[in-house]
Amino acid sequence: MRAIRIHTPGDASHLSLDDMDVPTPKPGEARIRVAFAGLNFIDVYHRSGTYKLPLPAVIGSEGAGVVDAVGDGVTEVRPGQRVAWATSVGAYAEFAVVPAWKLAPIPEGVTDEIAAAVMLQGMTAHYLARSTYPLKEGDTALVHAAAGGVGQLLVQIAAKLGASVIATVGSEEKAEIARGLGARHVILYREQDFVAQTKRVTQERGVDVVYDSVGRDTFLKGFDVLRPRGLMCLYGASSGPVEPFDPQLLNAKGSVFVTRPTLGHYIATREELMGRASELFEWIQRGELKVTVDRVFGLAEAPEAHGYMEARRTKGKVLLEVAARNT
The missing domain is CATH 3.40.50.720 (NAD(P)-binding Rossmann-like Domain)
Known part of the structure; x- marks a missing residue:
């Protein structure tokens, strides 16, 4: 599979398009055939070394796609199901292995593109307004x-x-x-x-x-x-x-x-994660929450996508299109 990895910390030129083996899900994990990966500033922090990862590392903390395989004991999702996730690194790749409890099923009427665009940033906005300071x-x-x-x-x-x-x-x-x-x-x-x-x-x-x-x-x-x-x-x-x-x-x-605050502490359980994701998806389905996708780059264009984001030119969500769309 193709994946974007960092081998040494640095600027966007340190993002490397590599060929890798397809990962195998362990017990409690699911493998996702990734359609879209969402870009976030935490990806920049991982790339630059501000937030350290064991290297080399596939980055990207948010994505959407289809469950391709599951490990032992997985009951939260099934193969063939469309899902999205956040706070699990490895989305800049054609296949990603994610803890199954972190995967939110994507409902009808919400595309993979929108799901990938709303998981991390949407649940962040949700906890800020609903929990950190309940407006x-x-x-x-x-x-x-x-x-x-x-x-x-x-x-x-x-x-x-x-x-x-x-x-x-x-x-x-x-x-x-x-x-x-x-x-x-x-x-x-x-x-x-x-x-x-x-x-x-x-x-x-x-x-x-x-x-x-x-x-x-x-x-x-x-x-x-x-x-x-x-x-x-x-x-x-x-x-x-x-x-x-x-x-x-x-x-x-x-x-x-x-x-x-940080998102991980506000989706610490599957119940809390599903509560936030479900409400976001419901608002989107009802047309009450507009999710703006600003730019979509190809996987190999990850360095350009990071430069665009770091220049603070964004007017919405930036995505990487990793594979064929699953809508």
Whole structure:
């Protein structure tokens, strides 16, 4: 089979298209004939060595396709079933072996392409809005990078739950995207000070929660827009990791809270995973959640796809088409 591997950490040129043996599923695992792999910033962290993997390694933490074979004891899925997954590395390959409990069946009316696009980012947006800070009618949320993959889904879910969304984006084109998805206010962060604009919009009250996937460029300023006892939710670092800070800052800014969540802790059981995935798929089937696929690259184009993503040019999900479509 063909697969994208890293042999040594580095930039996108370190992504190597290799021929490998087809893996055999062990007990509790299933082998997937991959149709699409989803690209996420964690793939960049794996490639660069920020998050270390035993090398050489096939990367990619999200995908969709058809169950090809199962190991002993597998009851969650069966051969021939369309499935999608996240948080299991190895998606940049024609075949991937995944723990069966992590596989979510894809329902009718949802394509492999959309399923691969929504698993990691969709369940991330779901836990942020449903669990990390359970949004409700009347809440106000600041969403950074609102036109990105998670951002677009988070804006929609937040608005669906009755929250008022203030979105930050980098261009007028992305501002139109955020408005179209339900953002009540949009801030062009390259032209406007998001702190001043957020204070103006909230009449100095501040927001209940900041959802920050940008990191270094926005993190500390974000504390200035939180209401007393509000929550800073740092779930990514596209601009780089945040600098160490004195916890006394939390007191000074109004006894605020900070959390650095990760998806794995919010889908720690199959029951929780299926709950999140099922609700996302239901919203998609009913036309209540729009999943935007921005670009689809071929497997051999993985270096170009990473460059596109790292340049922060994305206006939705980026995918690798690995094999023939299974729709």
